[in-house]
Amino acid sequence: MPQIFHPSANTLSRLTLFGMAVGPLGLLIVSYLLIRSPYQTGVRVIREQPVPFSHEHHVGGLGIDCRYCHTSVETSSFAGLPPTHTCMTCHSQIWSTSPMLEPVRTSLAMKQPIVWTRIHNLPDFVYFNHAIHIQKGIGCVSCHGRVDKMPITWKEEPLTMEWCLECHRHPERHLREKREVFNMEWAPPVPEQLEIGRHLIEREHIEVDRLTNCSVCHR
Amino acid sequence: MRRRVAIKRWDRPSRRSWAGEFAAIMAVALLVLTGCRSEMYEQPRYEPLEPSSLFEDGSSARPLVAGTVPRDDPRGAPPAGVPDEVFYTGWSQGKLVESVPFPVDRAVLERGQERFRIYCTPCHGELGDGRGMIVRRGFNPPPPYASEELRKQPIGHYFDVMTRGFGTMYSYASRVPPRDRWAIAAYIRVLQLSQHAEAANLPAEDRNKLPAVDEASAPRSQP
Incomplete structure (x- = not known):
């Protein structure tokens, strides 16, 4: 009688059984880690801001x-x-020509609020x-x-x-x-x-x- | 009607259609996608300071129309019997007010101290000597409160400066509500007094705590 399955099928079947048992658990673990990762929560993720306020x-x-x-x-x-007015309380005098603060000065001059990244x-x-x-x-x-x-x-x-x-x-x-x-x-x-x-x-x-x-x- | 037409089409054995499978996949995809919708996360309402494409300036918060009167000022209306002009401007019929328009007790002074330390110390310094951190970083130094000239100013002057700004100092009216501005003004008086107090005016118990100051030479400003 000819062999229907190649010997590698043994390994494959074991793998499949193992995968069926562990796979769903693994999927759960991965998704759990994912929803708690900074990818989802944003913890300690640096976002770009119009002015690099420190x-x-x-x-x-x-x-x-x-x-x-x-x-x-x-x-x-x-x-x-703070409205731009608050920034300019000091920055009308200090660092008043700094290129970094150009968006702040423009905001005050144009009466357009700075759009910060939340x-x-x-x-x-x-x-x-x-x-x-x-x-x-x-x-x-x-x-x-x-x-x-x-x-x-x-x-x-x-x-x-x-x-x-x-x-x-x-x-x-x-x-x-x-x-x-x-x-x-x-x-x-x-x-x-x-x-x-x-x-x-x-x-x-x-x-x-x-x-x-x-x-x-x-x- | 439509369904009957569809059944007819599927019944044809010669032309196998994938419409059923396609519909099933689409249904699953739809279910999955609805799960991803975030309507509850992003509800159709504005949060404070959220941008809006509705208005030209891109802001959802609208500026108050000129002349708007607060229906009920949550920051504290003037006490009974005090005219609005006195409480909100520090002026009374063309003259600066000479006293705080409500009783000043320890709680008011402590409030004033706390607010002073938040809003004023960056430039004026803890002692009001005009040597705050921002001044040390290059801001125009303000005069010390304890200067002869400033001590002669009526208390309304300080309220007026906080309200309208003075020289390079911006107005703090939008940041500090009127009652707090009065409390700060009262605390400025405390700072002035603290640097020009006469030992003779202290209660005996406090005077005894002074480090071995000769009673006769203590009052600096006595003639």
């Missing part, structure tokens, strides 16, 4: 407070992106509010990282739902005194943080059970 220079080097430019962060859902963009079904986070004692650094060390702005955290919930479930890990909210250097004291955090939850009337309600973020 927070490292302005915050770290010159010591300018976050709120000097992001004026509405304490009172509004939107932190506020780095932190939540889906439209998420209603994030800066003011409440600031007022209850979540530091800028908790979500934005050490902005004072960023020569060009990038996204430090993935801003995924899982990431948001981690803090909404355990705010005591991240809460700080209000006077430290804009402090870039502040880091949670180990191991007292949990105790301080629990105290702050009580003092600031944070209802942790409610923080994971769908409608807190989705309206």
Whole structure:
């Protein structure tokens, strides 16, 4: 009786069986890694900007407070992106002929806002509010990282739902005194943080059970 | 109607058609593609400062029409009995206001200090001596608050400068709400006083903390 299958068919069949078992798992792992990779989350991805603005220079080097430019962060859902007028408060005098700042000067002269490339963009079904986070004692650094060390702005955290919930479930890990909210250097004291955090939850009337309600973020 | 026509066509055995397979593939592709739509991510509404092709300047946020009056100013309306002119401009009938138009307590001064440190220290410095970081990087140095001339200015002057700008200093009216501007003005008075305080005016407990200053020679400005 002639052989129907070539000997290599043995290997092929084993491979197929193996692939059927491991393939779907592998596919899951790959897609899981993919959705958590910077390709999807944009974490630490450098985007080109019309002007290469350096927070490292302005915050770290010159010591300018976050709120000097992001004026509405304490009172509004939107932190506020400074109008050209704010840039020119200093740059009408300093670096006033720098070619790098030409788009800023043009913007002021033509009354055309500078179109920045947005780095932190939540889906439209998420209603994030800066003011409440600031007022209850979540530091800028908790979500934005050490902005004072960023020569060009990038996204430090993935801003995924899982990431948001981690803090909404355990705010005591991240809460700080209000006077430290804009402090870039502040880091949670180990191991007292949990105790301080629990105290702050009580003092600031944070209802942790409610923080994971769908409608807190989705309206 | 259409379906019947299609069935007729498929029934012909001689001409095998791939229409069925094609339709199936298209259906799957459609399902897959609908999964990729991001209508919920990008809803047809504007986020703050989102660009828009609708307007000539490319911005979705529209500038206020000249003369727009806030229906309810969230940044704090003038206290009862204080005319708008005084609270919003620091002027009263052609003269600069001499006092803050609301009671100044410790909370107001602390607010003023905090706001001063955010908006003013880059140029004026923590002490108000006009030697802030931006000045050290080449900005026109502002005069120190403690100068003879500035100490004589009515408090409305500081409010007016913050509101309208002065010399190379831009207006801060869009960044600092009126109540905070008054708080900063009050804190500027604190800075001035701190550098021209007379030891004799201090409460006894504070005076005792002074490092071994001869009581008689302490007040610099006494004749």
